[in-house]
Amino acid sequence: MRILLLADIHANAEALRAVLASPEACACGEVISLGDQVNYGPQPEETLDLLSRFAAQGRKMTLLMGNHEERLEHIGEERFRAYNWSLLRWTASRIGRRKTWDVREIRRAPYFFTHGIPGNPSFLMDAESVKEVLDALPEGCRCLVTGHDHAPSRTLRHGRERFNPGSLGMNEGGEGGTAPFAVLDPDDPIGPLTGYTVSYDPSRMKAIYRESGAAGAAPEMARLCLNQMLHGEKRNMLTFMDHVKKTADAMGASFGDESVWREADRTWPQNEGVTAGVFWKR
Numbered sequence: 142m143r144i145l146l147l148a149d150i151h152a153n154a155e156a157l158r159a160v161l162a163s164p165e166a167c168a169c170g171e172v173i174s175l176g177d178q179v180n181y182g183p184q185p186e187e188t189l190d191l192l193s194r195f196a197a198q199g200r201k202m203t204l205l206m207g208n209h210e211e212r213l214e215h216i217g218e219e220r221f222r223a224y225n226w227s228l229l230r231w232t233a234s235r236i237g238r239r240k241t242w243d244v245r246e247i248r249r250a251p252y253f254f255t256h257g258i259p260g261n262p263s264f265l266m267d268a269e270s271v272k273e274v275l276d277a278l279p280e281g282c283r284c285l286v287t288g289h290d291h292a293p294s295r296t297l298r299h300g301r302e303r304f305n306p307g308s309l310g311m312n313e314g315g316e317g318g319t320a321p322f323a324v325l326d327p328d329d330p331i332g333p334l335t336g337y338t339v340s341y342d343p344s345r346m347k348a349i350y351r352e353s354g355a356a357g358a359a360p361e362m363a364r365l366c367l368n369q370m371l372h373g374e375k376r377n378m379l380t381f382m383d384h385v386k387k388t389a390d391a392m393g394a395s396f397g398d399e400s401v402w403r404e405a406d407r408t409w410p411q412n413e414g415v416t417a418g419v420f421w422k423r
C-alpha cells in the first residue's frame with residue numbers, strides 16, 4: 142500500500158488542497174504527516190478539516206508531533222506570553238482543544254518517521270549532524286524520514302538514508318507557490334521514496350491572513366510567513382530571526398519584546414522600509 146508523506150503543512154490549506162487533489166496523493170491508502178500541521182499559516186481549522194475528510198475516504202491517517210504541536214501543548218506557560226509567540230497564541234485560540242497530533246514518531250523498519258530527529262522534534266539537522274543521526278539510528282532502521290527543515294533533501298551515508306519531502310505549506314525549495322510531498326511505495330523495487338511537487342496560487346493568502354485575524358495578531362511574523370509562501374527562499378525565516386536577535390542586542394532588550402520586532406521589521410532589507418502595519422493595510 143502506498144503511503145502519502147506530508148511535512149510542515151503549517152496551516153496552509155490552499156497548498157494542502159492542491160496536494161490532496163493530485164493523482165499521486167489520491168492513489169495512497171495511508172497518510173503520514175510528519176509534524177507541524179499547524180501554526181505560521183492562517184488556516185489551522187481548514188487544514189485539520191481537510192486532513193480529516195481525506196482520511197474519511199478510507200485512508201489511515203497518522204499525524205506526528207512537530208515542534209509547533211509540542212509548543213501548543215504548553216501554550217499556557219510563561220515563556221509563550223512574549224510578543225514573538227503571538228502567532229502561536231492566535232493558532233491556539235482558533236483550534237481550541239482540537240487534536241493536532243497522534244504520536245510523536247513511528248518506527249516501522251526499515252523506516253523511522255519523525256519530525257526533527259528521534260526523540261527531539263525541535264532539532265534541526267545540518268550537513269554534519271545528519272551523519273551522526275544516521276549512524277545512531279536504531280537497529281533495523283536504515284531510512285530516517287523527517288520534516289522540520291523546509292527544503293526537500295536526501296542524504297545517503299553508509300547504506301542509510303535521510304529523506305525529507307520538504308515543507309508543503311512553507312516550501313524553502315527556491316520557488317514560491319509550490320507544495321512538495323512524497324509517496325512511499327514499499328513494493329517499488331527501484332526506488333520506494335519519490336518526491337513530487339504541485340503548484341498552487343498563493344495570491345489569495347494575503348487576504349486570508351487579514352480576514353482570519355492572523356495578520357492583526359502577529360503582523361511581522363505573518364508577513365514573514367506570507368513572503369515565504371510567495372517566494373520560497375531558502376532559510377529566509379532563520380535569517381530574519383537572526384536579524385531580530387541582533388536588533389534586540391543593539392537595543393539592549395529581550396528577543397520577545399514587541400519594540401524589538403517592530404524595529405527589526407522596519408530595518409529588514411527585504412521590506413524596503415514599509416512597516417508591517419502599512420503592508421497589511423494595502
